[in-house]
Amino acid sequence: MLGEFEYLLLSAAAKLGESAYGAAIRQETGKATGKLCSIGALYTTLDRLEAKGLIETWMGEATPQRGGRPKRMVRITLEGRTEAAAFFAAVVRATRGVSWEADGTAVAR
Amino acid sequence: MTGPAWWLASLLLLQDERDAVCGDLAESGEPWWRALAEVLGLAARRQWRRGLALLFATAMGLLLVRQSFWLIQLSATELWMYVGNWRMADIGNYGFWRVLAQESGQLALAGLWLMAGSLAAGATLSFAGRKTPAVIFTLALAAANLANVPREGFVFAIYSYAVLAAVILAPALVGWRLMRQRSSSPA
Numbered sequence: 504m505l506g507e508f509e510y511l512l513l514s515a516a517a518k519l520g521e522s523a524y525g526a527a528i529r530q531e532t533g534k535a536t537g538k539l540c541s542i543g544a545l546y547t548t549l550d551r552l553e554a555k556g557l558i559e560t561w562m563g564e565a566t567p568q569r570g571g572r573p574k575r576m577v578r579i580t581l582e583g584r585t586e587a588a589a590f591f592a593a594v595v596r597a598t599r600g601v602s603w604e605a606d607g608t609a610v611a612r
Numbered sequence: 613m614t615g616p617a618w619w620l621a622s623l624l625l626l627q628d629e630r631d632a633v634c635g636d637l638a639e640s641g642e643p644w645w646r647a648l649a650e651v652l653g654l655a656a657r658r659q660w661r662r663g664l665a666l667l668f669a670t671a672m673g674l675l676l677v678r679q680s681f682w683l684i685q686l687s688a689t690e691l692w693m694y695v696g697n698w699r700m701a702d703i704g705n706y707g708f709w710r711v712l713a714q715e716s717g718q719l720a721l722a723g724l725w726l727m728a729g730s731l732a733a734g735a736t737l738s739f740a741g742r743k744t745p746a747v748i749f750t751l752a753l754a755a756a757n758l759a760n761v762p763r764e765g766f767v768f769a770i771y772s773y774a775v776l777a778a779v780i781l782a783p784a785l786v787g788w789r790l791m792r793q794r795s796s797s798p799a
Binding site: 524525526529541542543547562565566569570572573 | 628629631632633634635636637638639640650651653654655656657658
């Protein structure tokens, strides 16, 4: 089972498609959660996902706005898509019948 | 991405990761102090196990050296007493054998404890990942030995080094080697 941050990164990488790399994934998760994650959390989680075989990474092109340094590109594997779908389904099942109020309390629907 | 963070990254991160991280920080336009904190945060996440292992092994190393000198002094004194005061009549003396067995047992037990501690310290050092910590540990032991042991004569120095090798260096090396083999073998 994925962790929630792992799921966030996989979702961001899926949304970015071919242009998924460290800084872009960080921006995308920042948009989703309202807060930028730390570089440490991002890269150690990418390593963990890669070790589990859920993503593939490789060094990509260098651009002038990056000071001529290459990107670490990310691609989700088939196993990664399956795991993310299973996590999403579990969250949907767990949330079914529950409505979250603005003050943080949960009410059964 | 400014100087301090780049300098820190080049010290603490491997080349590919350093390039990717510094590129990300440059692209997102982080101020230098924030970039520095980000690099430090990543290095801490990467190296915490190594730092903890080094701290434990250093503390163990100091404790082991101290205890081993106590063992060397005590066992050398006992040995000298027995060799220097040996009489044939002692062979048939029940008290002689009883005291000898008791004292030898205590020394052997103390030696075994030291060996177990050294084995644990060596195994812990393997979590530090590279060879450098093991070299530092060995050098620290050697320096401690040189500072303390050989002043009381050649024979005593040789005896001291033999005990140190048996209760500290050899078990630590075995523990380190075993854990390295275990972590490098396929799961």
